[in-house]
Amino acid sequence: MNVEFYKRFGPELDLGTPKVEADKSVSLKIDGAEIHVPEGTSVMRAAGLAGIQIPKLCASEDLEAFGSCRLCLVEIEGRKGYPASCTTNVEEGMVVKTQTERISSLRRNVMELYISDHPLDCLTCPTNGDCQLQDMAGVVGLRDVRYGYEGENHLQAEKDESGSYFTFDPSKCIVCSRCVRACEEQQGTFALTIQGRGFESKVAASQDEAFKDSECVSCGACVKACPTATLTEKTVIEFGIPETATVTTCAYCGVGCSFRAEMQGDRLVRMIPNRDGHANHGHSCIKGRFAFGYSTHPDRITKPMIRDSIRDPWQEVSWEEALSHAATRFKDIQKEYGVKSIGGITSSRCTNEETFLVQKLIRGAFGNNNVDTCARVCHSPTGYGLKTTLGESAGTQQFDSVMQADTIIVMGANPTDAHPVFASQMKRRLRQGANLIVIDPRRIDLVDGPHVKADHHLQLKPGTNVAVLNSLAHTIIDEGLENEEYIQDRCEREAYETWRDFVALPENSPEALEKETGVPATEIRAAARLYANVENGAIYYGLGVTEHSQGSTTVMGIANLAMVTGNVGRAGVGVNPLRGQNNVQGACDMGSFPHELPGYRHVSDGTVRAMFEKEWQVTLDPEPGFRIPNMFDYAVEGSFKGMYIQGEDMAQSDPDTQHVTKALMSMECVVVQDIFLNETSKYAHVFLPGSSFLEKNGTFTNAERRISPVRKVMEPLAGKEDWEVTVALSNAMGYKMDYSHPSEIMDEIARLTPTFTGVSYEKLDRLGSIQWPCNEEAPEGTPTMHIDEFGRGKGFFAPTPYVATDERSTRKFPLLLTTGRILSQYNVGAQTRRTENNEYHGEDRLEIHPADAEVRGIKQDAWVGIQSRAGETVMRADITERVQPGVVYTTFHFPESGANVVTTDNSDWATNCPEYKVTAVQAYPVSQPSEWQRNFKAYSKEQAELVSKRKRDDKAKA
Amino acid sequence: MSDLDAKLIKMGEQIVSNCSFSNDQEVVIAKVADHLQRFWDPRMRTAIKKNLNDNPDAASDVLKNAVNQLTT
Ligand code: SF4
Ligand code: SF4
Ligand code: SF4
Ligand code: FES
Numbered sequence A: 001m002n003v004e005f006y007k008r009f010g011p012e013l014d015l016g017t018p019k020v021e022a023d024k025s026v027s028l029k030i031d032g033a034e035i036h037v038p039e040g041t042s043v044m045r046a047a048g049l050a051g052i053q054i055p056k057l058c059a060s061e062d063l064e065a066f067g068s069c070r071l072c073l074v075e076i077e078g079r080k081g082y083p084a085s086c087t088t089n090v091e092e093g094m095v096v097k098t099q100t101e102r103i104s105s106l107r108r109n110v111m112e113l114y115i116s117d118h119p120l121d122c123l124t125c126p127t128n129g130d131c132q133l134q135d136m137a138g139v140v141g142l143r144d145v146r147y148g149y150e151g152e153n154h155l156q157a158e159k160d161e162s163g164s165y166f167t168f169d170p171s172k173c174i175v176c177s178r179c180v181r182a183c184e185e186q187q188g189t190f191a192l193t194i195q196g197r198g199f200e201s202k203v204a205a206s207q208d209e210a211f212k213d214s215e216c217v218s219c220g221a222c223v224k225a226c227p228t229a230t231l232t233e234k235t236v237i238e239f240g241i242p243e244t245a246t247v248t249t250c251a252y253c254g255v256g257c258s259f260r261a262e263m264q265g266d267r268l269v270r271m272i273p274n275r276d277g278h279a280n281h282g283h284s285c286i287k288g289r290f291a292f293g294y295s296t297h298p299d300r301i302t303k304p305m306i307r308d309s310i311r312d313p314w315q316e317v318s319w320e321e322a323l324s325h326a327a328t329r330f331k332d333i334q335k336e337y338g339v340k341s342i343g344g345i346t347s348s349r350c351t352n353e354e355t356f357l358v359q360k361l362i363r364g365a366f367g368n369n370n371v372d373t374c375a376r377v378c379h380s381p382t383g384y385g386l387k388t389t390l391g392e393s394a395g396t397q398q399f400d401s402v403m404q405a406d407t408i409i410v411m412g413a414n415p416t417d418a419h420p421v422f423a424s425q426m427k428r429r430l431r432q433g434a435n436l437i438v439i440d441p442r443r444i445d446l447v448d449g450p451h452v453k454a455d456h457h458l459q460l461k462p463g464t465n466v467a468v469l470n471s472l473a474h475t476i477i478d479e480g481l482e483n484e485e486y487i488q489d490r491c492e493r494e495a496y497e498t499w500r501d502f503v504a505l506p507e508n509s510p511e512a513l514e515k516e517t518g519v520p521a522t523e524i525r526a527a528a529r530l531y532a533n534v535e536n537g538a539i540y541y542g543l544g545v546t547e548h549s550q551g552s553t554t555v556m557g558i559a560n561l562a563m564v565t566g567n568v569g570r571a572g573v574g575v576n577p578l579r580g581q582n583n584v585q586g587a588c589d590m591g592s593f594p595h596e597l598p599g600y601r602h603v604s605d606g607t608v609r610a611m612f613e614k615e616w617q618v619t620l621d622p623e624p625g626f627r628i629p630n631m632f633d634y635a636v637e638g639s640f641k642g643m644y645i646q647g648e649d650m651a652q653s654d655p656d657t658q659h660v661t662k663a664l665m666s667m668e669c670v671v672v673q674d675i676f677l678n679e680t681s682k683y684a685h686v687f688l689p690g691s692s693f694l695e696k697n698g699t700f701t702n703a704e705r706r707i708s709p710v711r712k713v714m715e716p717l718a719g720k721e722d723w724e725v726t727v728a729l730s731n732a733m734g735y736k737m738d739y740s741h742p743s744e745i746m747d748e749i750a751r752l753t754p755t756f757t758g759v760s761y762e763k764l765d766r767l768g769s770i771q772w773p774c775n776e777e778a779p780e781g782t783p784t785m786h787i788d789e790f791g792r793g794k795g796f797f798a799p800t801p802y803v804a805t806d807e808r809s810t811r812k813f814p815l816l817l818t819t820g821r822i823l824s825q826y827n828v829g830a831q832t833r834r835t836e837n838n839e840y841h842g843e844d845r846l847e848i849h850p851a852d853a854e855v856r857g858i859k860q861d862a863w864v865g866i867q868s869r870a871g872e873t874v875m876r877a878d879i880t881e882r883v884q885p886g887v888v889y890t891t892f893h894f895p896e897s898g899a900n901v902v903t904t905d906n907s908d909w910a911t912n913c914p915e916y917k918v919t920a921v922q923a924y925p926v927s928q929p930s931e932w933q934r935n936f937k938a939y940s941k942e943q944a945e946l947v948s949k950r951k952r953d954d955k956a957k958a
Numbered sequence B: 001m002s003d004l005d006a007k008l009i010k011m012g013e014q015i016v017s018n019c020s021f022s023n024d025q026e027v028v029i030a031k032v033a034d035h036l037q038r039f040w041d042p043r044m045r046t047a048i049k050k051n052l053n054d055n056p057d058a059a060s061d062v063l064k065n066a067v068n069q070l071t072t
Helices: A043-049 A101-116 A132-139 A178-187 A221-225 A234-239 A286-290 A319-337 A352-366 A380-389 A399-404 A420-431 A465-478 A484-490 A493-503 A510-517 A521-532 A551-564 A584-589 A606-616 A628-637 A657-666 A722-732 A742-752 A761-767 A850-856 A931-948 B003-019 B025-039 B042-054 B061-069
Strands: A025-030 A033-038 A095-097 A166-168 A192-195 A202-205 A231-233 A244-249 A258-264 A267-273 A342-346 A371-373 A407-411 A435-439 A456-458 A537-541 A574-577 A642-646 A669-674 A686-689 A698-701 A706-710 A815-820 A845-848 A863-867 A872-879 A887-891 A919-925
Touching (some): A178 A221, A244 A706, A319 A669, A319 A686, A319 A722, A352 A371, A352 A584, A380 A551, A465 A521, A537 A551, A584 A698, A628 B003, A850 A872
Parallel strands (some): A342 A371, A407 A435
Antiparallel strands (some): A192 A202
């Protein structure tokens, strides 16, 4: 096999100043060598590119040059003095010397000053061997410090160990301000400053607070930037400097950041964001950077387990026994209740290869199309809406495209919490002057953040997305702001005219809809102009768009808005879904939906089916199967009896928890494959231990269609990678699968999927990552889609009538509950709750406006009951003006808070994506947990006992 | 009527409202039928068809007509 998937990665080179793109090339001589570099490149970088490392301390490739340390000085022929090479740009014909007697002596002087105020405890310093100050002392040949160490110094400065993941030891600080600049330029939080002047100057977080109490969001950018041991990861302090590194991809959110997993043997010491990562360019957030401790948490289950009934204790068994037990149960159920009585769920947490295999198992071995994925409950409307209008179920751009946007619309998304690294990039563009329109019922951080302000915040009532989009579209038509030439060229005329005439109707005017949406007409009109009148308008959206009864219509409304203004098909524009989970795009691409084979092709298409049937050697069902909610409904009804669930925790994540648990309890065989005993496994009959992203090879596809490698850095704790488990289950069911490496699965995907024909592991190794479509027309992938024509040929303006949701506030349920996420926790929290991230967010809370709290007698931090027609739960109150009156908000990261006990079975008309974002509720002070919570606690206790009492099988091979 | 039957009708009517764009009833009916055919499992299509035969007053005319056009 010609796959170098385990290739070793050397140390990350730092060329000192950022890469510059320019059409013009400049040639110069450095230390006698002739060099050609793009115009605008620094002398330091040019030298680095020629293999000459100029000493430096305050410069880093991740940051703009600053020129404060004076260590990088050089001689330039014809110029006086010794300019700093980091702040001096190359010029045609320049002749540079980087080493002379005089330069050496000046550099030694600089180092001498630094070292005279630096502790000399190198041998016991945590970053011994990974310290740029130490390196530079060596490089400049420092032998002596004439000033002595007795003078005034900072050696007694106190350490700040308040942060969960890194320490701040000011005694080692050289005040190079790299940390301050990283926090500003890379992260955009502005938490750090240099306080004081001269000898007094020091780094301070916020108003000289402890890091934990400051505005710091623990992204780790300053820690990576720090050239000394001042800012150091606690894991490095504990374990020491890593020995090897492997490049892999974050398994949290849909940004898909590339990381260097830095190891000592098979211990992961730290995750360092990869500068060559195409999605993140060396940046990260708290989750990917620090929250990896869950992967070796003692809660990991490492042996397969089975039980006959969910009230029985578990029994550890061998892999063979567990798999043959599951296979026999499934086959028996099918014999008794029919082929279509079982189904399965692919996971957006797992790799493309694993997802592909699970749907193949269901279609091939189960012999039906009862396959779905957690995208059902998040971005299924994106699939439907973008396929209908543009012709491809995916975002149109790459993340970098935002750097060319002039007006950015963020709708129903909270990027600073849910997609932090992309948010940092967007904030960089906003600081450069791009306009921002936020459409959200809640005042998210972007509305009014450090150095970022929204030009318009359309604070709509939950459930009125389509009305707002129609009134924006109305304004564009009404005021003649449409791009007629683009529409004429690129879109279906008849559909356009029908849509245009519809949105132009007086009932769709901002004035007419003002009462319904709660957004002043003048704001809508101004926002429409700001989007339509610029060169490049870009729309980014999230689950606040999709998780509604009109989720699909909203997605189509967004696409219509982009088309009518000519904002699809080049850099800087586009329609961009921000995907929730790491591989939600991939799971959808890989054919996880019951009506679609991989590559979004309908199961009723005979030609496509024939191709798969030939490759897979089975007959495929031409009819769509059940979606997740249908599976649950039919389980309760009695004809759906068994499920294979890979890496999804529906008992916590899906709406109307009580309905979900009833459905799970009604089934005869529930097989859960996961790294932890999650909520769903409390209702399972077979538990198959999963592998974390560190324990397997494969690929993830992020929100920009970027396929990135996931590389194994440690052996699976339970002995099998997840794809191997699916292969074994399939073989146990009698449907043969035979792969020796995930690259072979990718080869099969490439053979069967037109948008993936050019993808291979060899190419991923070579290019780092690939954005699909990748095929003959685009051998290295496609950063921007729909350039000359749309995926479907002509763009289609889909009709978008506004249909108000049934979930309206009533006398009984006067408030509207909407749900969301927080930066430090991730989704159901199975991973992040098992890390120190809990110190940042330890419980879900109900956000409520002061006015609503006051009339109900609800006090800050007090218990409050929340009831909807589906159920009741209790959590603590957080009184805040982030939410508007009449709206309450919560997160769903903790199972016991039961946010989804309250959400209902209402769903998107086209895809059944649940309406998480609107539930009519009442809120009131209470003194004890709800009945559901009491039952939940009792059942969880019982299940925990069934686990701890499990029959151990020491022979069971893990 | 079972909870499930009622839910299928509710889902069907949601599709009708979101497709009720054209003034031409036939167009709307065809759109709704096409959606059900492409996205609903045949068991759900059969169930709603049977239910609407037994309970013709339980749904709008558009939904009933669309359901009648379904092949399974
Ligand atoms: S961790 Fe991130 S947010 Fe916190 S101070 Fe450092 S750069 Fe700023
Ligand atoms: S903490 Fe590190 S990066 Fe920041 S000023 Fe001090 S030495 Fe430089
Ligand atoms: S932004 Fe997303 S992908 Fe990047 S480190 Fe954070 S969680 Fe991981
Ligand atoms: S590296 Fe150039 S002045 Fe510090």
